[in-house]
Amino acid sequence: MPDRPISPIHVCGTHEQAITKHGIRSLPPDKLEVLSGPGLRTPAEDIDHVIAIAKSGATILTYRDILRVPGSKMSLTDARAEGADVRIVCSANDAVRRAEQSADDIVFFRISFETTTPSNAAVLMNQPPPNFSIFASHRLIPPAMDTLIDDGLDLNIDGFIAPGHVATIIGTHPYERFAKMGYPIAVAGFEPIDILFAIIMILRQIRGGEAMVENAYTRAVNDSGNTKARELVDQVFEVVDAD
Amino acid sequence: MSHKPKVTLTMCLAVPGEILSITNSTATVDLGGIKQDVRLDLVEDTTVGHYVLVHVGYAIQLMTPAEAKETFALFSEYTAALEQELEDS
Structure with a gap:
């Protein structure tokens, strides 16, 4: 020892x-x-990109714990206060269901390790609607x-x-x-x-x-x-x- | 000296549940008293009565009933200890 x-x-x-x-x-x-x-940890630039996507008019769906993660200028919570459409879901599959019920562009954002990445792969393999996309920020x-x-x-x-x-x-x-x-x-x-x-x-x-x-x-x-x-x-x- | 991360994400949680019914690739699962719809895309050969480990709405592994019960027993042990602590304080 x-x-x-x-x-x-x-x-x-x-x-x-x-x-x-x-x-x-x-x-x-x-x-x-x-x-x-x-x-x-989420790279600040990923948060920045997602905020830019939200400000271009898309709806961002994500998990609750990511809302306060700081980007280089602001977090998703701050962006929401400025009018960006950022909502919480509990599952990638919930995000797909929201997209099916919406005419808006839906972007599911989640950073993940190996545990969560397979569920993102599963939703993409199940032919989600064309207004659904994933901003993938996966880590190993x-x-x-x-x-x-x-x-x-x-x-x-x-x-x-x-x-x-x-x-x-x-x-x-x-x-x-x-x-x-x-x-x-x-x-x-x-x-x-x-x-x-x-x-x-x-x-x-x-x-x-x-x-x-x-x-x-x-x-x-x-x-x-x-x-x-x-x-x-x-x-x-x-x-x-x-x- | 500990190196604490500035922002901690805590999404790595997963809980066991028993499959009550299956429709297509979605199961209704009993997570120790709470029912939730869970996707089965990531597991094979599941049927009603099986136990699965559930993470963000997806079953990520099969568990034996013994393994699941061990986890539920741990959960209730902590809950009981916590309640005792609250009573004592």
Whole structure:
């Protein structure tokens, strides 16, 4: 064990919310520090583009949590106050239904990791009406972990608490290369006990001098993930650099 | 030192539910007492009585009844603990 706090890192905003809400950082001894990764951040230019689309007359449908994310000048909430038509939906499928009932141009905007991207692929494969489109701002977790490792040299990353619902789709295999790089990995659900279990798995690996992929969320994640969802995504979207 | 993101999106939530009925590719699902219409495009071989993990209106994985019940049990454990805490305070 190193002579500094052991610091596993998570990479998901929902994990950060659970850790904060349940006071998980106050539970373990000082020698353990749970770091918070970048989570899913929307590039300001994506917000700017969507606001420009809204101001051109289209209706924007999105999820509630994105409304306050700042663009370079304003958020979608600010744009709505200035008259842009921005509405909340609970599902990509709801957005399609709104488009079917409307003569307006409907643009569904959602940034997402691997968990949410398949539902966007599904609506596009189901021949939505011509007035429906998606502003896709999807991100992938493994490259985000690469970026953390490459750019986060000031962070002592002792292991990754991997987001469970991403693994529901991609399985556990994509994390194996990080274990080969020496990082213990535990795939975690979003209940406090799931996160604590994942932390214990990582600590056991560190103590044993091991680095492997373990699954602390077997009730929702299997090793191979959801093949059908991944095939749909591959049919509809293409992976490109984010910048 | 923790590195908190400036804006945190928390859409990664998913909850288990039991399929009550299926019409075309849409199922009515019981999410622990709340009924919701859920698309089945992303899962295969589902039928009434199966449990699925639901995320933004889509089933993203099949679950066994035991797995789903484990999750519901965790939810009710936290709810009970929270209520106890509120009573005590």
